[in-house]
Amino acid sequence: MQEVKTTCKGCHGGCRVIVSVKDGQIFRIRGDGESFTLGTMCAKGLASVYEHANPNRLIKPLKRVGPRGSGRWKEISWEEALGIITNEMRKVAEKYGEEAILIGQGTGRGYNRYTLRFARSIGTPNVLFPAHFCFAPKMAAFGLTVGGRLFCDYHGWAGVYPRTIVHWGKQLEYTNADGEMAVWFLRALDKAENFILIDPRATATVRRARLWLPVRPGTDAALALGMLNFIIQENLYDRDFVEKWCHGFDQLRERVKEYPLEKVSKITWVPEDKIKEAARLIAVGSPTCIQMGEALEANNNSIQTLRAIICLMAITGNIERPGGMVNWLPSPAGPMEDFALEVPPPSQKPLGAEKFKLLAMPPFAMCHWESVCEDLLNGERKIKVMHLVGTNPVLAYANAREVFQALMNVDFISVVDLYMSPTARFADIVLPAAHWLEMDDIYDMHPRFFVSAIVKAVEPPGEAWPDNKIFLELGKRLAPSFWPFKNVEEMLDYQLRKANTKWEEFKKMGILSTTGVVHYEKHKTDYWRKGGGFPTPTGKVELYSTILEELGYDPLPHYREPSESPLNEEIASNYPLILTTGGRVPYYFHSQYRQNPVLRELQPYPLVQIHPETAKRFGISEGDWVWIETPRGRIKQKAALFSGMNPQIVVVQASWYYPEDPSPESFFISNANVLTSNHPPFDPCIGSTTFRALMCKIYKAEG
């Protein structure tokens, strides 16, 4: 028997695990009790055994031989598959320019830096991440305001834990990373005095909350602006921090006067006294950390919503403060994204970035998917080739049926995946990927202050290859000067050079981290600026954003009503209920794991949460199949009655398809994105689409 210490990538990943292997077979995965995650595990990570040994895994490169979607494939060699892909890319680059190639991936799974390095190395600006409604707005809003991403300090490295924890549109208890881990939050919660849950739903941690603010979906900016106004009016802000370290306080004070509590309460449906109490706790219950969820990013006003909340962190003096919000220093290996950023970016802007200007901002310039699709459906069809890694656009992006049509207008699509995914079924070449249990790599997702080793525990099935090897081999063929590494190990050695270590050594160490008091109050040192300050144009926390002003956007946070809302009579008369999609499900990760029998058993079918009163009104009982309909289309999910929300709200699970049914209808019948809109208005700065605040109607499905 052998025990392999490695890093789980069951979600964004990051939990250290110990894999027990006997005769080349995994017989146990357990958490590493000596690691940052204390040996805890989630259902997804534990069930990874069934991913490695899943009979549905892809095991050979495949070439399409019938019409697209016919399911007729021919097994080919890697050499031939890579040859076909690189030929297509070369041909298109010569005829239309490199920008006609789109390199895309799904949510961050630890290969982001390879995706971006590859795209840059072949000269295309059109990199696709499903990020403009998830993570990129957060990075951008923090970047504009503070000069870098802030994280919740659940660690107490200065001996101080948060006194007040706020979860705002977030379920950190399910699924890790995005900077923080579930277990850090849950253990910090044991120590915190106050927990405030801001969410339309009474989510799993509600019983631990001192206050639950059931905010109307999509109105979070109004809530934050109202709190800012109250805190300023009541003189509860941190005068010292504001005077020394903030830019534009007077302008912010004037702006938030437009949001008196009475008005804010009407907009958000949160009673005035609750808003007051929450604002007071955030200010006087410091140190406070505010965990911002994706729900705040997936709307038509993402940047200003996040900026309003970041201003709240700033004026209450919680930035860079122990137990508050801190910009972590990277591990001794340095920022891993340097591996991508060291390759010069192409001179052209990504598609859509001329309009949504923050998408063009360094370091992570990327294209706007809705603009790409609009062009594929009704424009010049600028994108000719797509190389898609671990992503299902038909499930991930708004208006699934149009996304599918747009994909059909792409001349050539290659896909890398573990399974014959909905996207893979309509591709021209499909490459089999190795699972995290089957690869060597450096894990560097969002937690930032550490990197850890992903160490191969077992051989991949058939001829599956790790993502890093696939990128390396494609890179070698198309842009060899940027891919000079003989093999993956050499490429990993290169990425570890700043830590003066090599893969073989790192693999044994397992982890490189920076912890301790060195993280805090860096603005008071020369770390960012000589004499102190933040890495922003003014050197201060920019409550008033000079960058947004220069780009022609509102430099101060404001509220914007959701595009579809109960206040819009025309929509509300036909679609009377508020639809929100995409809340976390603890045993699935986006469209992943419906093939995993242990996880699928926990919940075989998609569930739509409906308030019992509303269900009664529409003659719906627990477990009934229900149609949910918007102007874009309708889908079926099973009713799960849930009393912990306003009866006007309907919550649909996202990313559902049925791998056991190969017909294309199986990617649409329960897919929440059949309901969502890919048409403007988007967030004006970064192009976010709305997933969390739409209008719908529901009715019982017969049979």
Add this chain to the structure above:
Amino acid sequence: MGFKLLINRDKCIGCHSCTVACKLEHNLPPYPSSPPEPEPKGPAFIRVKQEEPGRFSHIVCRHCERAPCIEECPTGALVKGPWGMTQVLKERCVGCGVCIKVCPFEAPQLLPDGTIGLCDLCLPLRDEGLLPACQSACPAGCIEIKGL
């Protein structure tokens, strides 16, 4: 009883880690790979159910001191073992399901071999110096088996 199974329901987040950890540790098979209706569940010695928003309950053998399953089992297959743990004697069990009916927690699980299975406190793991699978996996820290 020589041990205590403590579950802090207020801390539980309903993540089902315990269920999956238990299934894998005990090699309990999943049902099914493509789910027919109605939705059958494969066996697991600990399960989580949402009672109301944010409130969960756990379906797990409490190893009752006066255990109705032991009293009612027609074949005498359920007995008390070490520490007062309730155990199934496989060779005597005929899988009649009386124990499932009389258990106030519906904890006994019908296994694919037709016999009944129950939480065994992960005793084999204890011999390896490890905590019970559900306890060590739980991110909320809400399961504790004390006094073994």
